[in-house]
Amino acid sequence: MKPPRFDYLRPQTLAEAVELLDRHGGDAAILAGGQSLMPMLNLRVAQPAVLIDINAVPELDRIGRSGDRLSIGGRARHNDVFRSAEVAQAAPLLTVALEHVAHEAIRNRGTLGGSLALADPAAELPACMVCLDAEIVTASVKGERRIPAGAFFQGLYTTTLEPNEILARVDVPAAGTDWRFGFDEVARRRGDFAMAGVAVAVREESKAVAECRISLLGVEMSPRRMEAVEMCLLDAPLGTAANIVAAQSALRDTLEPIEGSEIPPEYRIQIAHELLARVIRAMAAPVSGKRTH
Ligand SMILES: Cc1cc2nc3c(=O)[nH]c(=O)nc-3n(C[C@H](O)[C@H](O)[C@H](O)COP(=O)(O)OP(=O)(O)OC[C@H]3O[C@@H](n4cnc5c(N)ncnc54)[C@H](O)[C@@H]3O)c2cc1C
Numbered sequence: 001m002k003p004p005r006f007d008y009l010r011p012q013t014l015a016e017a018v019e020l021l022d023r024h025g026g027d028a029a030i031l032a033g034g035q036s037l038m039p040m041l042n043l044r045v046a047q048p049a050v051l052i053d054i055n056a057v058p059e060l061d062r063i064g065r066s067g068d069r070l071s072i073g074g075r076a077r078h079n080d081v082f083r084s085a086e087v088a089q090a091a092p093l094l095t096v097a098l099e100h101v102a103h104e105a106i107r108n109r110g111t112l113g114g115s116l117a118l119a120d121p122a123a124e125l126p127a128c129m130v131c132l133d134a135e136i137v138t139a140s141v142k143g144e145r146r147i148p149a150g151a152f153f154q155g156l157y158t159t160t161l162e163p164n165e166i167l168a169r170v171d172v173p174a175a176g177t178d179w180r181f182g183f184d185e186v187a188r189r190r191g192d193f194a195m196a197g198v199a200v201a202v203r204e205e206s207k208a209v210a211e212c213r214i215s216l217l218g219v220e221m222s223p224r225r226m227e228a229v230e231m232c233l234l235d236a237p238l239g240t241a242a243n244i245v246a247a248q249s250a251l252r253d254t255l256e257p258i259e260g261s262e263i264p265p266e267y268r269i270q271i272a273h274e275l276l277a278r279v280i281r282a283m284a285a286p287v288s289g290k291r292t293h
Pocket of ligand 1: 029030031032034035037038074075078100101102103106107109110111113114115117118122123124125165166167168191192193194
């Protein structure tokens with residue numbers, strides 16, 4: 001199929017991009033890597049009157065660390081984030097999770113901002129950003145807006161992004177050496193969207209878990225912190241058998257799985273239940289360095 005007719009605009013600066021977006025608002029769509037938008041146009045699921053291509057806007061693909069903050073531009077390609085030494089150092093969870101995102105060709109074009117704006121419940125990066133306690137930074141004619149990742153995702157393919165906002169960058173707290181991260185997922189085939197996945201971040205003090213953040217993908221409509229599950233792992237060494245069982249039980253009680261797809265909700269819960277234990281055990285296993293990933 002062919003897309004419907006649209007006007008094509010290619011701003012050269014962020015100021016120009018937000019001005020165009022403000023002018024066209026709900027009639028416009030931002031074109032990043034086109035990995036989802038182009039199929040959506042071809043299938044006429046989306047019919048914007050105007051496409052605003054942000055690929056010529058400088059700086060939007062920047063990845064850089066400043067002090068204890070790692071910033072990743074909204075147009076940073078998945079493969080550039082995946083191969084970034086700064087990301088591997090400051091947010092190794094992203095490096096590990098990105099291995100599971102789609103296929104090489106899609107990772108070459110797909111972008112961080114596109115993935116987060118789309119908010120597919122089975123996507124890896126939204127869940128990781130919630131787990132990392134990242135902040136989404138948007139740009140509009142009014143200036144910047146900072147949104148905690150935990151408040152950004154509102155439901156199935158729904159975020160708090162306004163029609164006149166560009167997802168400009170994501171600020172991630174750079175992890176200290178006392179943090180460990182774990183990630184795993186189950187997909188039908190490598191590169192497919194996950195049926196369920198688990199991201200875990202843990203900070204230890206005196207060999208006990210002092211802070212814990214857990215989020216899931218593919219199970220609920222949108223990623224959120226699993227606070228009741230996190231509580232079960234606190235104040236004890238990571239990997240304590242009783243705590244894993246308690247965490248699995250809390251997970252079952254907490255989850256509100258996606259209904260109405262070909263994957264039965266109970267199956268998603270079962271995968272998440274097993275993955276949670278698998279990820280925690282892998283993180284707790286003795287490693288040469290402090291970090292699992
Ligand atoms: C076959 C296939 C398999 C895939 N498998 C996976 C997978 O396993 N895991 C996974 O996580 N993802 C997967 N994806 C998704 C892919 O990795 C991209 O993240 C996703 O398609 C977004 O693509 P894009 O960045 O090119 O954005 P586009 O397609 O250009 O845009 C997507 C949407 O986001 C909006 N948008 C884009 N950038 C911005 C911005 N900066 N600010 C505001 N709005 C913006 C667009 O207007 C549009 O609505 C898959 C995609 C395909 C086609």
